[in-house]
Amino acid sequence: MLPFDDEQHLNKRPLDEATLLSGQFWGELRVFLAVAKTKSFNRAAEMINTSQPTVSRQVKRLQDVVGSQLFISTPRGVMLTPQGEALARALTRLDHTLHSITSDLKKETREAAGTVRVSITDGLAALFAAPALADFSSEFPKIQLHLKTPLNLIDLRENHTDMMIGFGPSVSTDIQFRKLGQLHFIPICTRDYVRNHGLPTAGNLEHHLFVQSEYYLAKTGMWDSWQQAVARGRVAHCCDDPFAYGLMVKAGLGIGLLGSYAVMEPAAVPLEIGVRVSVPLFLLALTERLQARPVRLVFDWLADVFGSDNPWFNDEFRLDNPPSRYDAGFRLMFNLPPPDGTRSGR
Incomplete structure (x- = not known):
């Protein structure tokens, strides 16, 4: 057998490799770059919203992993060693690249547009979906939701809809479903x-x-x-x-x-x-429609609103649920004050 008789081996993409070459210290690299930019462990901690001991600990771990001293202390703060300078320059280029990529992804997300039809019972729509829609619309301003009262809590096609909150899973191959919380x-x-x-x-x-x-x-x-x-x-x-x-x-x-x-x-x-x-609540959607980005975004949003992270739909039954971001509908419907005891607009 020839050593390179598999042509696919030579043409394999990096993503096809099952290993990570950089080691388990990506988080430490971000901390290191913050220190390199601010020249201070305290200011780096403020930049990335953590504590100074955490910054010091992660920088020390990174130095142990790479086997080089990256900073030296001076009366005016910390200074990069030659090895630290080289690493910081490489990470700065990577930081700019990641920023560009994520900015492009956010732009793509904000430009998602279209009408998505959702069949949902009146109570769930009024108390949960409608109040949460403000934040969703702020993030995805070109997606229009059409909330519909379902004619049938099982049949998506009868409701002429893209997705539906129902009480059972689907057995049809052209419908996808996700288990949500408990009503x-x-x-x-x-x-x-x-x-x-x-x-x-x-x-x-x-x-x-x-x-x-x-x-x-x-x-x-x-x-x-x-x-x-x-x-x-x-x-x-x-x-x-x-x-x-x-x-x-x-x-x-x-x-x-x-x-x-x-x-x-x-x-x-x-x-x-x-x-x-x-x-049990289920979110059902036509598989073909989920290929459209607006439909997928609404699907994921509804899965959060009615998932078990919402204390009212948690598997554990409680009547004394603490205030949460899911409470806006109750406070609007029942004219209740916000959790801090003050009324908005006053």
């Missing part, structure tokens, strides 16, 4: 209802009123605990519109089954009556 439903009434009818408990539901919805009548097993609780009391009213349903509960007309985030409403009273339903 937790809990029974809720209001303080006015409690004043008028008493506090509902697992032992006295026969004396209480409920607001029912056809969505919760599905024979899937998911809503059984709610259906059993309702059967013990009396249905006061029915409603299939999510906003009207929430307003009927808020008006004190009965106990309703709402997303756990409804506890942000000041008048809400979460109830312990043996009912809690957790529904």
Whole structure:
């Protein structure tokens, strides 16, 4: 066998090599360049937003790895050695190259343009997607979202949409899906209802009123605990519109089954009556449409908004979630102050 009988070996691209030649010290190189530019460990720490001991420690590690002294101390600060000067000049060229590349990528991202259709339930759109859209639009000003109320929470094609927040994965080969977080439903009434009818408990539901919805009548097993609780009391009213349903509960007309985030409403009273339903959320999109950059950007954005990093969709069920960047919709909808206790615009 000839030593070079594989033509592809000679034509192999650098990216095809499975090894990194530079070693595990790229972070230290950035710290070193900051010191080289500022001539000070303290000013370098301020530049890269870290501490002076961290800068000193990383520079020392870099010197140990390369086996050369890169700085010497002087009364006027640190000075580069000849070896440090050579490394700093090379890194400066690399720094300029990386800056140019990332600037071009940002320009490409900002120029992404087009309309992206998203099917999403009214409550999730109003409380989460719409408030988060301001930051998204600031970053991608030429992408227009068309938020649509879904006709079907399973069928993308029936909704004539590019992507959809649904309650199940897809089995179709031309649809991609991503598992998001969990949507937790809990029974809720209001303080006015409690004043008028008493506090509902697992032992006295026969004396209480409920607001029912056809969505919760599905024979899937998911809503059984709610259906059993309702059967013990009396249905006061029915409603299939999510906003009207929430307003009927808020008006004190009965106990309703709402997303756990409804506890942000000041008048809400979460109830312990043996009912809690957790529904997995999925983001589904047509594979062909995901090839378009605007669609992919919206897909990734929605995956963040409704992912498990959002405390309201975390797998762990909590009603005392700390303030976060996902709270803007509640504060707008319920006229609540920002987390610092001050109202915006005042």
